Each structure stands twice: as structure tokens, then as C-alpha cells.
Amino acid sequence: MNMRIASIFAICLGATPLWAESHASGDAEAGEKVFRKCKSCHMISDDEGNDIQKGGRTGPNLYGIYNRVAGSVEDYRYGDSIVAAGEAGLTWDEESFTGYVADPKGFLAEYLDTKRAKSKMSYRLRDEEDAKDVWAYLVSVGPEVTETDEAAEATE
Template identity: 60%
Template sequence: MKLMSILTLGLGLAAGPLLADGHASGDAEAGEKVFKKCKACHMMVAGDGTVIVKGGKTGPNLFGLNERVAGSLEGFKYGKSIVAAGEAGLAWNEAEFVDYVADPKDFLKRTLDDKKAKSKMSFKLKKEKDATNVWAYIVSAGTE
């Protein structure tokens, strides 16, 4: 395992208890504003059909994202790399989400230790504060 992968795993394990159960360190209200960038590709629709955010269908539904295994939402066609990351144990929490949205392709390369890993998500949310705020908004919208 490469040093960066080991460091990422170590940070994720260390932060895990702090960020468990949907803990969100960001500002959900600010995240709702930033989420406007996300809704070009993503929606948030509850399992009962309640629309929280009407958005695009290019990306998966983000409602109930907390602790969801990556690449596992039924009915959505994911790329091979994100599915492989989920099969390897990746489940979404704040730390993983913030790392992923900063650079999805790089995240998957590091997580899978595979230089050829790709992401269908080309958008990057570089500002950590924006990412933590979006996570807080997603978590505040509820879970399945």
C-alpha cells in the first residue's frame, strides 16, 4: 500500500468516530447554497418520493448518502472504479465525502491504489469549507 493510501486510511479511521452517525461539522444552511452547484447533476429525493431538491440525473440521488456504500444505489449506473471502492469497503461519511469531492479521480486512484482509476464525476469542490457545508446539508436533509 502506498504511503498516501496509508495516511488517508489512517486519517479516515481516526476521524471516523468523530464523524459517525451523520455528524456534520459544517453549516447546513451555507451548504444548501453551495448545493446549487451540485443539483446540476444530483437530486435529493426520499424513498417515499418526497422531493427535497429537484436536480439532474447525471449523478446519483444524494438523499440518504450518510453511511451508504459507495457505488451501491440501486438503479443508478456507476463507473467501475466507484463500485470497486464500495466493494472494498468505502461507505460515505464526512471525511470521505470531503476528500472525494475535492478531486474525485485522484481520490479513487488513491483509495484503490490504481493509477488507472476513473470517476464519472468531473466537478471538483476544492474548498474544504464548502464541502463540509454541503455534507452538513445532505445529512440535514435526512436519511432512509
């Protein structure tokens, strides 16, 4: 009996990383390298204030971006369009993130169905694989994704 429990436990432990990263198709290690382009404006700092990736403060802190409502980092002064997108239901997942970083203004214009949308983010990460890799990196250094997070994403 104890051997069976130990075997099940070992299988569950082995599957945990696969489950946790199932929502990121990119390569986190490659994404860390690509993120060097992003850190002139963005940093990654955990909830306790520990810097995971030092960077600029022009853009919002990207810690915990997975499933976060767009335009919602406390004490960051967002543009009106990204706030409106968040209020309209935009949350960050791999698809929305890669679409946004490829063309921030165009993405917001399409999401909000208005040509008047603007974005403070002028840099574009047009290579889709690079964007997926950065997403995978951000997810990998963020807080652990829970089943509740996965369920919330599935219902959207």
C-alpha cells in the same frame, strides 16, 4: 418525581439535534446554497419519491448518503472504480465525502491504490469548508441517523 422525569425528558430533547448532527461539522444552511452547484447533476429525493431538492439525474440521488456504501444506489449506473471502492469498503462519511468531491479521480486512485481509477464526476468542490457545508446539508435533509448508524461508523 414527575418534575424530575419532565426535566430529564427536556434535557434529552434538547440534546437530540446535537447528537444527530455530531457527524457533520459544516453549516447545513450554507451547504444548501453551495448545493445549487451540485443540482445540475444530483437531486435529493426521499424514499417515498418526494423531492427535497430537484436536480439532474446525471449523478446519483444523494438522499441518505450518510454511511452508505459508495456506488450502491439502486438503478444508477456507476463507473467501475466507484463500485470497486464500495466493494473494498468505502462508505460515505464527512472525511470520505470531502476528499472525494475535492478530486474524485485522485481520491479513487488513492483509495484503490491504482493510477487507472476513473470517475464519472468531473466537477470538483475544492473548498473544504464548502464541502463540509454540503455534507452537513445532505445529512440534515436525509433520514434520521440512528445509534446503529453511529455505532457502525465507530467500528470502521
